[in-house]
Amino acid sequence: MKNLVLFLSFVLFGINTIAQHTLKGVVYDDQNQPVPFANVMIKSITDDQLIKGQTSDLNGAFLFERISESKVKLVVSSVEFEPYEKTIDFKKESTVEVEVHLKAGAKLEEVMVISRKEVHKVQSVSAYKMSSANVVSASYGYAGGSIGNYNPNYNTEAYDHIEENGYKSVTKEPLSTLSIDVDRASYSNVRRYINDGQLPPKDAVRVEEMINYFSYDYETPYGNTPLKVTTTYTTCPWNTNHNLVHIGLKSKEIDMDEAPSNNLVFLLDVSGSMNNPDKLPLLKKGLGLLVNEMRPDDKVSIVVYAGAAGVVLEPTTGKNKEKILESLNNLSAGGSTAGGAGIKLAYKLAKENFMKNGNNRVILATDGDFNIGASSDGEMVELIESKRDDGIFLTVLGFGTGNIKDSKMEKLADHGNGNYAYIDNILEAKKTLVNEMGGTLVTVAKDVKFQLEFNPTHVKEYRLIGYENRLLEAEDFNDDTKDAGELGAGHCVTAIYEIIPAGSSESHTDIDPLKYQEEHDSENAHTDELLTVKVRYKLPDEKKSTKLELPVKANRIDFSQTNEDVRFSAAVAAYGMLLRDSKHKGESTYEMVMKLARDAKGEDRDGYRAAFVQMVDMTQLLDKRDS
Incomplete structure (x- = not known):
């Protein structure tokens, strides 16, 4: 009996030891500077499935605890860097520390050039497919130039006039x-x-x-x-x-662990006006935080719009987070802004993959600049209203400065059974998409x-x-x-x-007394x-x-x-x-x-x-x- 107890103790001790592996490290760039908000994942060696995922903190640090596998694959990715992979073996020690040094990736050089005539021709079709690697940067310069040009110093922010409530x-x-x-x-x-x-x-x-x-x-x-x-x-x-x-x-x-499954369509503005650090790069990092919170039964699709609209990622489950993150990281800005075509395509994709008892939502991320196709506030609102009866809700995320179309984005959210948030930094993205995910994504x-x-x-x-x-x-x-x-x-x-x-x-009201009405004429008064x-x-x-x-x-x-x-x-x-x-x-x-x-x-x-x-x-x- 004593020997049996000892044997079981050794077994339990061994199991407990296996479950206590720790992996920690810091992500650096090629100049030895910390890389914050990098996507850090550990995956199974045998089937390449995701085990855990997180983002590096402000100092580039990450920490994984209670890892049961004896060997894992560390995968790190971030915008404008080449992906990093390394096999981590815990056989010799229960805690492993690593330094990850990312190499700057080659910038995409392909330019999307579409004439006005061609834009209308492309928009006349329902959709076309494009790989994430082909969503590319276009040159930008003086405002008022040819299609696809954008001047970052040209301020066109727009706000609706507010007539303050009186008494x-x-x-x-x-x-x-x-x-x-x-x-x-x-x-x-x-x-x-x-x-x-x-x-x-x-x-x-x-x-x-x-x-x-x-x-x-x-x-x-x-x-x-x-x-x-x-x-x-x-x-x-x-x-x-x-x-x-x-x-x-x-x-x-x-409890988000018990919330209905999500059918999410990311509708992302990759037009030339998004080519600033506080726009598309911040957008990708922010949505990356949301992706890391996804459950296996959740689905994400990605639609982008610039000179035209296209599907970058077909519906992909939370089991394949690395595929979703890769599609996000490969996006780059360029072209004009076919917002109307993008909205139609995103809702079409959401409806085709509709979850009857789930949360079906389009997440539109943009600086609000819709300058080709359906562009007036009235047209866009009418388009959104025609989609809301399908049981698909809308979240609008605004990004950037100098070009923000606040009035348009607020109208879209108000008329599309949705909500509107402005993301000015990565912590606001975390607040909206992680800390308050239930309020942002689940309508009660x-x-x-x-x-x-x-x-x-x-x-x-x-x-x-x-x-x-x-x-x-x-x-x-x-x-x-x-x-x-x-x-x-x-x-x-x-x-x-x-x-x-x-x-x-x-008194602040300048109205004559009523001639035919009695004041306080109700018993309830x-x-x-x-x-x-x-x-x-x-x-x-x-x-x-x-x-x-x-x-x-x-x-x-x-x-x-x-x-x-x-x-x-x-x-x-x-x-x-x-x-x-x-x-x-x-x-x-x-x-x-x-x-x-x-x-x-x-x-x-x-x-x-x-x-x-x-x-x-x-x-x-x-x-x-x-x-």
């Missing part, structure tokens, strides 16, 4: 109706401007996207309801005569709308902060054919109303209810909406007594108003914003709130309007 009289307009918004693009775009040492254009500042960039610890839904609403009625920190109504919406969270509710009815007994006038391009007519709330916002898994949505209490002598919040939503595969209704009591608490989420989101709202130089900013200052944000920073596990405070500090130094 509404409760007796004249008691209902406020809006589509929810989970886009975050405005925040990272504003950050890009601040980091570049300049204030953003006012129209680049969408306050609701600034607020919704952050996650909040709202109550999570339970049961079969995919969302839950929480409300707070409090004083206003930038105007002591006003109050705030804070509304938080939280969607249910999903669609066509989500808010409608608030204010009680004139307690509220004289109200103003919605932000959401200017998300406002709906009152009758749209009950109209199930009216498109509205989509809510991803684990998403938070925040809406803040600034209100003037009943009895105040202050004489209650302690401040307002009623109503929410409508549809499940992703349904066409009929469900309504939730929540009365809110007029029990106001002091702003200092509210929770961290209410105080931090109010700080971000005040910052947005300062950037827009809003006439409603009241006594807001950058110092006030920083103090509110610091005091409400909370756990801040990922450091986003601390980074916000730093950005506000930088803004104050740039903005001479606020001393």
